[in-house]
Amino acid sequence: MKPKDIALFFLAASSALSLAQNRNDPAPVPQSIDLVTAKKLVAAAEQTARAANAKVGIAVVDANGDVVLHERLDGATARGLASSEGKARAALLFGVPTKQVKDAALAGKPLEAHVTITPAGAHEITINQGGLPIIKDGKIIGGIGVGGSASSEDERFAQAGLDALEAK
Known part of the structure; x- marks a missing residue:
C-alpha cells in the first residue's frame, strides 16, 4: 500500500467513525484542555524548535479534536501548519504516537490502539511522526502535533511540550 493510499484509508476510517458517533451520540466530548495548558505545551515545543x-x-487539540491553540513559527510552510x-x-484518534500508526501501516500489521471517537467533521489526520497523545490520569485528553521539519525532530519538539506539562 502506498503512503498516499494509507493516508486516504485513515481519513476514510476517521470520517466513518465520526459519522457513526454522530448518529449514536450527537453530544461532543467536553473540552479537556484549556488555553493555559495549551500555551504551556506550545511554548515548550516552540522553545525547543527555535533552539x-x-x-x-x-x-x-482537545478531546473533541478541536484546535485549542495553533502556532506558526516564522518561515513555516502552510503544509507544515496543516501537518x-x-x-x-x-x-488523539489512535491514542498512540503517530510514528507507531505509520510504522504499523507501512508494515501491513494491525495496530492495537485506543480509538477516540471525535465529532463529525472533515478534518485531516496525518500519520507521519510528530503527533503525540496528551494523557492525564490515564485518559487521553487531547493531542499535540508539530509539522514542518524532519519527522523525528517534529516528535522531539512535541515531546518537549509534553515534558513541560509533566514538570509541574
Missing part, C-alpha cells in the same frame, strides 16, 4: 532553528507549525494539526488529531 534547533526549525520552522514549524505547532497544534494542540501539525493533522498529527495532533491522529494522535
